Amino acid sequence: MKLKLLGLALSALFLASCGGQKPVTINTIRPADIGINPAIETILIVDRTKPSDENKWLNIGEAILTGEGIEGDKAAAQAVVNSLKNQLQISPRFNVLVASERLEGNSFSAAFPEPLNWSTQQNLLNRYKADALVCVEIVDSDFIITEGKRKVKRTVGTGDNQKTIEVDEWYAEGVGNIKIGLRMYDPANKEIIDQQLLDQTNTWQAAADSKAGAIAALINRNSATRELANMVGHDYAYKIAPMPVQLRRIFYTKAKDFPPLEEGARLAEVNDWQSAITVWEKAIPNAEPKEAGRMSYNIAVAYEVLDDLKESERWAQQSYAKYGNKTARTYATQIQRRIVETQVLENQMK
Missing domain, CATH: 1.25.40.10 (Tetratricopeptide repeat domain)
Incomplete structure (x- = not known):
């Protein structure tokens, strides 16, 4: 430790x-919000959201229907991993490692996959010399954009010629939501220490003189998803580690x-x-x-x-x-x- x-x-x-x-x-x-076995000193963070061959085509279909980028959830999972790693490294409690491989899981729905089998867990621990695993096992994100036009007051002119006028302003609003499922495994005792589905939502706004300008000024889907994922990683670190x-x-x-x-x-x-x-x-x-x-x-x-x-x-x-x-x-x-x-x-x- x-x-x-x-x-x-x-x-x-x-x-x-x-x-x-x-x-x-x-x-x-x-x-931390929960107590962890003192014998656990090194945590290995694993991305377990790689679609299986069966689910890969379902993910592509979902992306076509919803407009989500096929790689969007992959980037979100990586953002959670990085955020969690960065936060846990601030804690005095754990040493933190990140697995280079991406494991197959269930990235298509907001349901946890079957727990990672114990032999795979033990192989990972032996390879990285870690004591426990934190796996990102669900990533499901949405980003909805609405736009419109409204009247706003603006001050124009200077000095004696200064006046307030009413003009049209275009606005765009993006509402992002992400669901992240995390599990913490203790392979030595063959138990799941924690399992939680975290839900994070945020709203972004932008305005301009034209509809195209407002949409262009609004945060894009991938950036919004990464921001939400960072929030989730930050919050989960405070749950499992003194901070x-x-x-x-x-x-x-x-x-x-x-x-x-x-x-x-x-x-x-x-x-x-x-x-x-x-x-x-x-x-x-x-x-x-x-x-x-x-x-x-x-x-x-x-x-x-x-x-x-x-x-x-x-x-x-x-x-x-x-x-x-x-x-x-x-x-x-x-x-x-x-x-x-x-x-x-x-x-x-x-």
Whole structure:
């Protein structure tokens, strides 16, 4: 297993401040939606959407009837493979390989083919020195274009001659849909870890002074299908692997006639969170409830940045329970959720 997690430090990025508060972004890792056997360290991604000789002619017939390019679904399958590979390589959990061969499956309908036989799975694992397979087994895409004409307002002229007029505008709209079926196999235990049919839809628009111009400006079918396939690969990676995420928090930077809150905030802004904690904690006994609640809340955020979630939870609870800071109540719940997720993540990274 790649133990990138051990070398991944929580980092904080500051965004533009707003009205006495400043946002901070925390980079961390979220657990996968499903747990995978810790013995599985290397995943082999396989395109299993090559039509059999029997289905090949059915695919050609479908392409003629629907207007879909014969190679469109092949390109979509490759886009899913590439997207999944690229996303999983960001994860600290798995090593990722891609099989060079394309296996026969069922690319004609949105029904899963029979599971890949175990001997074929084992041969692939032996050849690539992998532990598990993720197979793209269904690709079914559609792209429908509609067009029309509408009235729009445009400003013409300059200076005293500037005016608003109503003109005709042609528009084109493309609605793309893709269904991708993925299976994850564990050949060592002869089991299917996961099987999911993912459905992704998106709409694209373009406009021009002519019908031909609007259609020409619209995304083409193959590009739309690749974009949808990339979305599916991205989403599935987050299901099976712990992935980097960014969490957005805020902390208080301003207080009327109470300098310690602002002093601590300045320390936080230069990433000296431990010194900021010291300043805020020392000032709390002499503060009014409002300022004490805000500094307690800030300390909770500081401890999250420093990856001490238990202390963060304690200070968030104190901010609400003792000083009535309502924002801290929601924040305490977020921290409690993170504590649970961290425990899940640790189990997934063993």
